[in-house]
Amino acid sequence: MSVGIRHDDLRRRNRAMVISAVRRAGQPSRTEIAATTGLSHSTISAISADLIQEGILTESKASEPTALKRGRPQIGLALNPEAAAVLTVVLSLNFLSVAVIDYAGQVIAEEQRRLDTLVMPRDELIGECLAIVRRRLQDPDLDVSSVARIAMGIQGITDSHSRAMLWSPITPLTDIPFADILEREFGIPATMENDCNMMAVALRWRDPERYRDNFIAILLSHGIGMGLVLKGELFTGTHSSGGEFGHMIHRPGGALCRCGRRGCVEAYAGNYAIWRSAMGISEDAAPTDVGDADMRALAAKARQEEGPEREAYRRAGEALGFGLGSLFALIDPAPVAMVGVSAAAFDLIEPALREAIAQTAGGQHSNSISFDTEPNELPLIREGCAMRALTFVDQEIFAPGMQARAGKHVA
Amino acid sequence: MSVGIRHDDLRRRNRAMVISAVRRAGQPSRTEIAATTGLSHSTISAISADLIQEGILTESKASEPTALKRGRPQIGLALNPEAAAVLTVVLSLNFLSVAVIDYAGQVIAEEQRRLDTLVMPRDELIGECLAIVRRRLQDPDLDVSSVARIAMGIQGITDSHSRAMLWSPITPLTDIPFADILEREFGIPATMENDCNMMAVALRWRDPERYRDNFIAILLSHGIGMGLVLKGELFTGTHSSGGEFGHMIHRPGGALCRCGRRGCVEAYAGNYAIWRSAMGISEDAAPTDVGDADMRALAAKARQEEGPEREAYRRAGEALGFGLGSLFALIDPAPVAMVGVSAAAFDLIEPALREAIAQTAGGQHSNSISFDTEPNELPLIREGCAMRALTFVDQEIFAPGMQARAGKHVA
DNA sequence: AGGCTTTTTTTCGAGCCTCAAAAAAATAGT
C-alpha cells in the first residue's frame, strides 16, 4: 500500500528533480535550478557536481551573452548528449519508422519503411520491427551500449503498464507483447505506448504554455483516438491505455463502427465514416480504408459547395461535439488539440461541433474552449516516444545509487 | 512547478504515514506499522514515541488476546479519541444534519433539522447552517478548541478546491462559498465537498477489499451523481468536483433534463425521469419532485406486472448502461456501487443496463462488471465527510513541526 | 589600472533523519 519515504530516496528524487529541471529549461544556471526546485543552493551545487562528474550534465559556458549583467556570470548546465541514447519505433498503418535520439533529444539517425501491416502474419510483422531496430543498432557510428531505452508507439490499445499492444486497427493481430519481445531480443528496456498518449506528451514539450496541466489531444484520422493529460499526469485506463474517446456512444444502436459495435463517435467522425456519409453509403456498411489524398479531396469538395460532403463533416462535428460534451461533463473543459488528416478539415467540422457542445453540460463556457490543429500526427508520435524514453532514462540513470552510465566511472 | 523534497519534509511525511497506518489498521503494533510502511523499526519507534507523547496516539495493551504467541507481546497503538474532533455538516434536499466526531471516528453528538431548502433565501440557508453548527459547538460536553476541522457535504457541484458550492439541485442559489463562510464564522478550517465524492470515500473505508483503487459510486436519486476513484485517488474535474456522469449525453436532443439541457443520462434515469416516463408524461415536461415513498411504490408496481412502470425502469437502465459504457471506454471497467432510493430498484434496472453496456466498448467483459447496491446515501455521505475531515487532521497535526494539539505541550 | 560591487558558486559546520545492530523487555515453554 502506501510506503514511507526512505532516507536514501531523498537524494535519488532530488537528483531526478535537477535533471528534469535541466531538461525542461534547456540551459539553466544552478541558481535557476535552485529557484525552480525549491532546494538550497548548496544542495543543487552538490548534486550538479555529481551529475557533471558522472557525465550526465555538462557546463556550457555562455547561457546567453544577453543582458550583460554585473556579477559573476551564470554557468549554464546542459544535458550531455553523449550520456545516453534512446530509440523510438513508431508503427502505423503500412508504415514503420525508427529513430535514434541522443540524450539531449536530437535525432542522430533514422530509417523508415513501408509494409503491408494489414495482411502481414504475426511473425513477419514482429520480424520487420526487430530487423529495422537491429539495423539501427548495428550502425557503426552508434555506441550500442549507450542505448538505454526503446519506446515503441502504435495506433491502438496498449495495456496500462505499456508492455503490450492489445488491439490495433493497423493489423488483425492482437496481444503482441512488443515490450517483452524487444527487451528479450536486444537486452534494452522497452515500452509499448499508445499513439495518442505520445501525441499528448509531445504537445506538452512543444508548447508547455498551452498544454500544461489539463488538455486533450484528439486524433482525427481513420479512427478517432485521444490522449488526455489531467492535473499534469497522462491519463490511462486502469487496465488498458484507456481514453477510447472514439468509442464513447454517440447514438445508441446507430452507425456501424469499425470496432463492430454501433453508434460510437468514431462511426460518425472517423475518416471512413465521413467518407461513407459523403458518398451516400449506408451507415450499416462495413468501414473501408480511405487514403489521405481522398480525404483531402473530400474536404476540398465540401469547402467548395453545399452538398453531402459538407453534410458529412457536419455530422462528424456533431458526434465529436456531443462526445466532447460528455467528456467535459466528467473532467471539465480543457484545451483541445486536433491532430491528423481530418484536423486539416477542422474548419468544416468546427461549427457543428461547437453547436453540439453548447447543448451539453460541458459546453457551459463553450466559447472559452479553444481548439488547435496539427495535421501531421507522425512527428508528434515520434517526439512523444522520444521524450517518454528520455524521461525514463532521466529517472533510471540516477536511481541505482551511483551506477555511472557514461563518462568516467565513479566511486 | 515540481518541487524538491526538503529534508524536514521527510519526518513530516513519515509521521503522516504512521498515523494513517494506525487509522487504517485499527490497533497495529509498531512491528506491523514497520511492515506496512516499509520504514525501519527504529524509525517507527521514534515517531510513535513522539506521537504518544503529544497525545495523538495511545498504547492500548491487548491488541488481541488471540493467538497467545511466544515472545514479547505486541503493544497495540490506537488513535487517541481526545486528540481532536471534527464536525460534519450534510445539506441535502429539505434536510440538514450535523455530527461531531472524535479523533477515533466515533460519533459523539448529532443534530438534524428539516428545512425548505428549495425556497429559502440565501441568508436564511446560510444562517441555518451556521446556527446548527454553533449549537453543536456550544455543547458544554464538547471542548470547542479540540474541533480541528469542519467538512460539509452537499448534493451538487463544488469547486475543485472544495471551497464552495457552485450549483445544487436542492436550491436555486448558486456560488455559495461555504468553506470560507464557516471558517470566518468559527475560525475552524473547513471544506465543501461533493456528496458523491464523499460516498466514494466512505465506501473505501467501509469495504477496502472491494473498493480499493478503482471503483465507481453512482447516486440514483432525484438526480444522478457519481464519485469516482481511479488509481487510488478521488477523481475530480479540473475546475469543479467533476464526474457529472448524470449529464453525459445519452440521446442528443432527447428528453428534457433538470439542468435545462436535453438528452442527459439523468433525463432518463433520475427519479423524476422514471416517474415522468411511467406516468406517460411528455419527455419535454419540466422535472418534478418525486418523494421516496412514491418511488418505492412505483418500483413495487413495476415488479408486480409488465406495464409503463417497468418500461420506465428499463429505459433508465438503458441510459445508465450506455452512459457507463461510454465511461468505461475512457477508464476501463471497474466495480460499481449503486446508492440511493432507486438503487433499491436495481433489480428492475439491471437487465436493460447490462444489455446496453454489452453493446459498448466498455462492455467487453460485461459479465465481470459487478454491481453492489446501498439504498441509503445519507449515512455514507456523513461517513465520507468524517473521514475526509479526519484524514485532513491527520496531515495537519503533524505538519507544522511539533505543534501539540492535545495532551501536554511539547518542546 | 586597481579597488569596489554584484552575483554566482563552493565550502563547512550543524542539525536531523534513517538504518542496522545490539540491548532490553516481556512472556511461553521446559
Added chain:
DNA sequence: ACTATTTTTTTGAGGCTCGAAAAAAAGCCT
C-alpha cells in the same frame, strides 16, 4: 528458575540538506 522467542527500545554511524560564510568571477567606477 531458566531458556527460547519475539517485540520494543536504545545507541552509534552515516547521509542528506540547510544556512552562513567564504571564494570566485565578472563588470563598474574613479
